[in-house]
Amino acid sequence: MSAIFNFQSLLLVIILLICTCTYIKAQVPSLLDKNKTGVLGLFWKLARIGERLSPYVSLACIAMAVSMMIN
Template identity: 45%
Template structure:
């Protein structure tokens, strides 16, 4: 189990947040409600969704590497 206050816990949270926002961007009803703002606090969701869709290969590979690290090395 990863600790939320360690570096690997923050990385896991960030990767899951980016993957979730990129997935929510594909759902039309949630896209217009959650990802419509591009500034402010709600803009973080939009920016994470953009990162997840533009860098989908790098995000997927880093998710796999982090999963291997958490399961086998930690």
């Protein structure tokens, strides 16, 4: 079953994308800063979400980890 049809998997993919884009922007900022529009702009936007909402993203990561351990 793909992540589109399973809500928990879709949330996991989104959280991992946010964390990955934020990490890449912290390590190599020029890679994401030049692509602020278009399809690749989505990764820049995900990195901005990770930077600005980092406490909430980390809480979401912890909640997802606990949820996966229970199931």
